Amino acid sequence: MCNSFMCFGVVSFFWCVFMYFPIIQVFSGNLFGPSYFMDYWVVGFLVLTAGIILRSRLWIRLTKWKTRDEDEEQEKGTKKGMIPKGSLGWPVIGETLAFIACGYSSRPVTFMDKRKSLYGKVFKTNIIGTPIIISTDAEVNKVVLQNHGNTFVPAYPKSITELLGENSILSINGPHQKRLHTIIGAFFRSPHLKERITRDIEASVGLTLDSWAQLPVVHVQDEIKKMTFEILVKLLMSISRGEDLEILKLEFEEFIKGLICIPINFPGTRLYKSLKAKERLIKIVKKVVKERQVATAERKNSPANDAVDVLLRDVSDGASSDKQSQPLDFVSGKIVEMMIPGEETMPTAMTLAVKFLSDNPVALAKLVEENMDVKRRKLESGEEYNWSDYMSLSFTQNVINETLRMANIINGVWRKALKDVEIKGYLIPKGWCVLASFISVHMDEDIYENPYQFDPWRWDRINGSANSNVCFTPFGGGQRLCPGLELSKLEIAIFLHQLVTRYSWTAEEDKIVSFPTVKMKRRLPIRVAPVERTSHIPVEDH
Structure with missing residues (x-):
């Protein structure tokens, strides 16, 4: 489900961002050349086309899987620790827009602080179409950073892996x-x-x-x-x-x-x-x-x-x-x-x-x-x-x-769990990403x-x-x-x-x-x- 859900989220989200972002930048005084706009408009058109083709099929699949994932989440919670509380936000885009908006504010940690006050120092959310666990707890972050290779592996945007390759310093374990x-x-x-x-x-x-x-x-x-x-x-x-x-x-x-x-x-x-x-x-x-x-x-x-x-x-x-x-x-x-x-x-x-x-x-x-x-x-x-x-x-x-x-400058690191991991009573399911937020601790x-x-x-x-x-x-x-x-x-x-x-x-x-x-x-x-x-x-x- 995660792969399809991510695909659907990326299609819809990037259509919004990449069609309107250049316009926002112009009005904010950040002017770019013609080639910059060509990149965004061409990609935006392709993303919209892909979205129209995939949207209906993926939405049906997501509806079917929603109940099944909730059942699996409950079952995992009874066996081990509990998956952290939180909200997955709007369908498809999750809480991505709120996450990005805080990055442009004078206090980018606001996104974390608000959810920390509601759900605790470790919570779940949905960013760019994929569910993730965000940790603002220094001790949990330490475990994530130290358990490298056999439990967690780096998780980077596809553009980075495409550009650097699978055997780059960032990706090898x-x-x-x-x-x-x-x-x-x-x-x-x-x-x-x-x-x-x-x-x-x-x-x-x-x-x-x-x-x-x-x-x-x-x-x-x-x-x-x-x-x-x-x-x-x-x-x-x-x-x-x-x-x-x-x-x-x-x-x-x-x-x-x-x-x-x-x-x-x-x-x-x-x-x-x-x-x-x-x-x-x-x-x-x-x-x-x-x-x-x-x-x-x-x-x-x-x-x-x-x-x-x-x-x-x-x-x-x-x-x-x-x-x-x-x-x-x-x-x-x-x-x-x-x-x-x-x-x-x-x-x-x-x-x-x-x-x-x-x-x-x-x-x-x-x-x-x-x-x-x-x-x-x-x-x-x-x-x-x-x-x-x-x-x-x-x-x-x-x-x-x-x-x-x-x-x-490095506000956190993204890791992907290779297996179910329990840290301080929190369950991080296999395949989920974890964002160890340094900025929240600092x-x-x-x-x-x-x-x-x-x-x-x-x-x-x-x-x-x-x-x-x-x-x-x-x-x-x-x-x-x-x-x-x-x-x-x-x-x-x-x-x-x-x-x-x-x-x-x-x-x-x-x-x-x-x-x-x-x-x-x-x-x-x-x-x-x-x-x-x-x-x-x-x-x-x-």
Whole structure:
């Protein structure tokens, strides 16, 4: 039933969304080109046609199955725990429209909070034609994240699986996923990388901020994306600024546009364009990998310089026969996939840090004071900064944690149950999806006092008790905890250090939009000016 129900829901729902969404965007001031409208109107016509053909047949089947599913649900409830309470909403579309509407509001967690007050911290609903369990309970989320592979598997939109393939890092499970996670994580934590990447990030941030001072207005969201992509590509492939980097960036931007789209692949559609961009992107990366394959064999005993080195050495060790058969394709594909997490999370986190600090002068003054203290010490000693210098800036790390908590760039993860699972008395039926909602935990007033207030000092008051994989999960958790967690915090810390010790800025009014991804509505325009900070800056007690 679920497959047919999902098909019917997707047909009806996407007809509404994809026919009216472009019109809404125009009236809200977000204008797009002709090709954008062609994608939506063509797909909308096809979806409507499919809906007319399938609607009557599927509706009859759904009517028959409704009673049977209710009986099955009751039977499961008597055998094990109870399926969480909740509402499946309207026929076909469920509660999808309410879910999306909250994403455009100033408080996107409202959808969860309302149902949590009615049904409890774990409840059922229906989004895009399929029943799901939503957990706003930190302990339930922890179980979902930790029971990976044998109980829960990733569940992503079809456009993502079509674009990345069934063997992508996001989809693979078991020993293969665990090994990739281990070797990449070990590389990111290696002393050799820590020393080199610190210098690389400092250089990129310095050049970027120097360019900002020459511009009348800086759109932070756009400019930081350029910087973080440069750092990411250097970490993965050791490619520096130049023509190759620009071409790579253009193809990558075209590629990721298809991550959330209608999964229809024919000329002219978004998915088709993104798949073609992926082919060109893989070709560019494969050329780099091929050149490095020979060099890696010659210096096998020296430390790995980047992720290409790490993956090529893993292939040459014969860890997998599949990787041995087409090593260039394997390594190139994984490098492209590893670009994706850093494309949105890092620039969004840095942009929102600037936004929150602009709105909180007391927190900004405290951040300036702490960073100027360490800068003066370094100037007096003549020593270079190292990884631990940045990571030991306690208030800076508080600012980073508070930004990540409020930003909720990864607002949750979707998993699919491979079998009936009982957690804290709740039954999650086999085949149902589970949304472990991180944003609900991060904005829970029972865990964080005044959760909508930007308060870096809260991390001192709670003594790190919430800074765990239970109540603070900006990078996920379990076996899929982001291996670049510490590296990400380093990058943000270096950016904030150079920004507040060398420049001042004024920000224009802007708002955070949370759907379909977290971003600033106007890309956060600011005006930047270089400053000489030498004296002690008084900071109010907090």
